[in-house]
Structure formats: structure tokens, C-alpha cells
Amino acid sequence: MTLRVYNVLGREKQEFVPLEAGRVGMYVCGPTVYDDPHIGHAKTYVNFDVVVRWLRKSGYDVLYVQNITDVGHLLESGEDRILKKAGQMHAKPMQIVETYTRNYFQAMDTLGVTRPDISPRASGHIPEQIKMIETLLQKGHAYEVSGSVYFDVTTDPDYGKLSNRRVDDQEGMGRVAERGEKRNPEDFALWKRAEPEHILRWDSPWGEGFPGWHIECSAMARKYLGPTFDIHGGGVDNIFPHNESEIAQSECANDAIFARYWLLVGSLTVDGVKMSKSLGNFTTIEDALQRHSPEVIRAFVLSAHYSNPIDFSDEALSAAAKGWERIYNAVRLNRRALNTAQAGGDGNGFLAQLEKAKSDFAAAMDDDFNAPTGIAILQELTREVNTLLNSGITVALDVLKAVDETYTSLAGDVLGILPAGNRVAGDSNREAALIDFLINIRAQARASKNWAESDRIRDELAKMGIILEDRADGTVWKGM
């Protein structure tokens, strides 16, 4: 079984062959920590989380690096985003950065996103960035102008190869590109001199200043993954200028291919347009978690292929929730059967169906991490599992175990859409005993056809989020 990935560099699906057999070096552009993480971040990092999970499931030793941008970049007005935020909050810039870095990790942890192996901070790698800029200056790819250093795009014939942009046709749209002190309008900053009011500043051979936006990724990727590594990920919205500039800087400085495979995820939109502060259609992950579980949010994100855009709405989330519940109900039904199962029993023929589901799932994931098809396979499996468990036969313990292992592996380990445990209140043992007690009282009411009392108990429990289901073999309950 071979993994094939769509490489944006070259725009074609290719067989994935890592630089070093069995190992994968992967870099994904991380967030700028100047505000709370939003659901667009959720899409991007859940998508790459599944990529990493699948690579590891496939036996690769993955080194996953994702930066934290805590240096801040210039707004159009010339302001630094982090400094602007700090001013608004009456806080130190590094306080802002620390706060939102924590919020980011907390949100990702809640969403079950596996932490990167290394989360390098841009502010902690200023020397590495300066060194790379010096190399570019020595090689004639960059030039200094009164304390700032710019990359000269005309020295890199490959500039534009990722986004298919030519330097000479960037005019248009009625806009005149700003040249300022740059030699060419398309040149971009490697280092900027700090104006007096700029607090975030570092010493450099060119005076006090701060690094350009793109150089941090180049410097940190090189430091932790080497000049050439396997996968570079990010959002398509950063293909230009960020990713393009990363490639130019790195390949000119290192004289080596930068990333070999480029995987870019589609943007998340709200009502058909991209989420942005200016439009006010901004939803934080924390807000989304008020309405939906982490697993449902993941299932929603994974309902479309990572490279496609996805439109966020309560309706879309609700539909995803319904579909997810069907799968999770089967998992719970199976686990309940597992708890009371005896050795022996029937249904051994089902093991072949499980193997089929597993191999189909693997084929889907090996085809450019096709999670939506993976979920479809789980849905089909769920129909078969429900049929088996409701058929009335005594299902063999081994079969029940195999069913649970299949779900745990595919839905749990790979897609991350199974909760860690039964999500009920903290005092779960005592609560479970109380619910069972009420179910017994209700059973007596039902035996004497006292439907009013029976329904009252069911309705009251429902108000508390406890759902009762009367099955042929007794009443079961689940917490919402």
C-alpha cells in the first residue's frame, strides 16, 4: 500500500517517498498569537493532525514542527499587530503573546489535536534568522537599505514556482505596488529597522530592528528539519507571499530544495465568504465548543477533503453532529454488549467485514488523506454493526472486541472523533447507580402499565440530559 499525496508544488498527485526511509520531517505554518484561536485555525490544524496521525499509523517516525509567531508583523498602517493589541489591552507585548499562545494550545488540546513535537517561537530564534539573512546578503540575494534588509526577487529565477506568479505581471487591479526603499516592488523584507516607538526589537548587524514575517519559518525549519525536508503544510491563503518567500529565502540561502511536498488546506468560510475580523463573521474555537463537542467539530472539519474549503454554519454543524451520533451510538451499543458478553457465541463471519472496512479505510487515507471517504466507510460499517447487534443472536466476545478495536483504531486513533471516555458527570459511579435505580423504578411502573409514571421518569431524566432507550433486552441510557 503506497501513500499518494497532492503536491501543490507541481499541482499533481504523487507517490509519497520520504527523504529518509521510515522518517518524515514535517513543518506546518503555525498561528500568529495576537488573538484567540478561531474555527479557521481548527480546520487547518485538525486537518494536519489527521495527516500526522495517519503517517504515524502507517509506521512513519514523524518529526512535526509548527512555529508560534510571536514577533508580530506590520499592519498596513505601519503598526505591529501584537503591539497594537498590547496597546489596547494595556499589557506588555510578551504578555499578549504568552496569553494567546496558551489559549491556542488549550484550544488545540481540547480539540484533540496532537501537539507538534517542536513548537519553536520566532522570538527565540532571532540569531538563526539573522544568520540566514547574512548568508543571503553574502550571496547577493539581499541588500540593506538604512537598517532594513530586503530580498531581491530578481536574483531567484524560481521565484513564483509554488503560486505560479511571475514577478513582471504583478501590476494591475489599478493598484500601484509600493516600492518605497526597495529595488523592486515585489522584494520583501528580511529585516526591518525598528522605529523608536517599536518595543519588540533586537540588535542586529544592521542596527536595532525585527525580522520579516517569512524568515522565521525558513530559519526554524532549517534548524529542526534540515535544509531539505519532506512535507510543508499550511493554509492556501498563505501560498503567496508567505510560502513563496519561504521557498525563495531557503533555497537561495541553503542551495538545496526546501520542502519536497507542499500540502495546503482550503480555507474555512462563513456564509460563503472567508472569516475575517473586518466582516465580523468571526467565531472563536471557544465559542464553537459552547455549542458542539470537540468530536463533532472534528467530524465537521473532516467531512470535506482537507484541500477544499468548508463553510461553517450551525446547520452544517448540526448535520455533522447527527451523522457523528449515529457512529458513536453504535460504538456505545457495542461496548455495552462487550461488558456483559460471555465467551463463545456467533457472528464470526463478521470479522471479514471488519477487515474489509479497515483495508478500505486505509486505501482512502492513502489516497491523499481522504478523510471524508474514511467517514463514509465508517458509516457503512456502522449499518452493518447495528444490524449485527440488533439481530438477536449472541455475538461472540471476540467479535465484539474486534468491532471495538476497529472503531478505536479508525475513528479514535486516526480521525480522533471518539471521546476518550463516556462523557457523563464527574461523579459517574454514583450517578450511574442513581440512574439505574430510577430505571428499575420505571421498569416496575411499566410492568404495571403505569405509563404516566414511566414517561415522567423518562422526561425528567431527559431534561437532565439523560436519554433512556427501551430495547428488547432492557432499558439503556446515555448521557448527552
Added chain:
RNA sequence: GGCGACGUGGCCAAGUGGUAAGGCAAGGCUCUGCAAAAGCCUGAUGCGCCGGUUCGAAUCCGGCCGUCGCCUCCA
């Protein structure tokens, strides 16, 4: 203006040459004291439109229309 992505049943969505996965919604049915859950059945003769290549195209090529993204900080 340039670059790129996309357009599949009411909604979402997979499918890159061999005769349309899956989910949600809807209707019918089975089961049930009722409900819930679950299962079964129904539903695109057609995949934006028009041409072309092919024995055969949602899938390849050309043109057109439309939506979105990027070209300015953005995941």
C-alpha cells in the same frame, strides 16, 4: 488585470476514463405502550452550459457562465 480552486439529488460531500460512495433532510414501512434508537424501501437516465477526443467521460481537451480564495496581515 494576474494566479488558483471549485460548480455532483432539497442541503453537505466522495468519486480523475467503464457506466453516480456516504451523511443530513423528506416520505413510506418494521420494531415499540408511546417514544428513542436501529433496520428496510423510495429518490440524480444524470454530475453548471456548449462543443471535442474516445467503443465508452462527472472524470481528458477547448470555449463560455457562475461562485470563492490569493495578489495587503491572515490558518
